[in-house]
Amino acid sequence: MMNEETIRILLTGDFCPINRIEYLALKKDYNSIFNDFIDVFRGNDLNVVDLECPLTVSNSARPKTGPHQKAHPDCIKILKHANVGLAAMANNHIMDYGNPGVENTLNLCRSNGIYTIGIGRNADEASQPYTLSVKNKRIAFLNYADNEFLNTPDRFFQCNPIDQIKGFYDIQSTKKNHDFLIVIVHAGNEFYELPSPRTKKIYRYFIDLGADIVLSHHTHAWSGYEVYNSKPIFYGLGNFIYDWPEKTNSRWNQGYVVRLKISDKTDYEIIPLKQGNEKPGVFYLDAAEDEAFNNEISKL
Secondary structure (H helix, E strand, O other): OOOOOOEEEEEEEEEEOOOHHHHHHHOOOOHHHHHHHHHHHOOOOEEEEEEOOOEOOOOOOOOOOOOOOOEOHHHHHHHHHOOOOEEEOOOOOOOOOHHHHHHHHHHHHHHOOOEEEOEEOOHHHHOOOEEEEEOOEEEEEEEEEOOOOOOOOOOOOEEOEOOHHHHHHHHHHHHHOOOEEEEEEEOOOOOOOOOOHHHHHHHHHHHHHOOOEEEEEOOOOOOOEEEEOOEEEEOOOEEEEEOOOOOOOOHHHEEEEEEEEEOOOEEEEEEEEEEOOOOOOEEEOOHHHHHHHHHHHHHO
């Protein structure tokens, strides 16, 4: 039986509601987006997603390499449907449509009761933690991303880049005033399922500084995890919802979410998923897929 004082926090990988997901959102067909997986979002004290693109109708695309991503503002209702309370926005796509795209997205989140981290009008604002006060505990969240088209202010906004020196001060000062610290990082080598030696050093360093858990996304290829000094590090959650017609039944279409269970001790649950195949939306794995996933993550 779950202790009533246990705090349950769900964290997902990349959420980019484009293509068929955007179409379903405009039809208000949220059941076809979440399917049986909606159960995962129920009964938690906080649900957290990586919001991977601006929700805007702006066409002010910012110069960069790689694709520009955006989705219709009505897609904010997908997050509302899943009772998402916090959007991590330090990533390489949130600024694809410059100041208008970011401002539209922040206003949408604010008006729908969704807090944001990892972005701001200057470096200090972008690095501010979010604090969840629940069940007599204060839990902090910090959000960082690789330096990829995100930390130049663009006159108005910037994301919070990985900076080991600033991270030293941010993590230590944040932990002093909180019982528990979650660090969310958007980084890594895309389409590769293992962390680089540099990545492992940085994430372990964050733990040494005071983080109680580090979770990462960005690579679109889910990875493994380790327990370092009794603290878990998840090296890649993979995609959560990221519909891409050219990609089906590949690593792009699998991932997992992590549910933290925080009380006197900290436990976690890994819940694998599939998304964006022949049917749009996110689903639980079937029995055979689940067995293959467990074998693979044990190996990683």
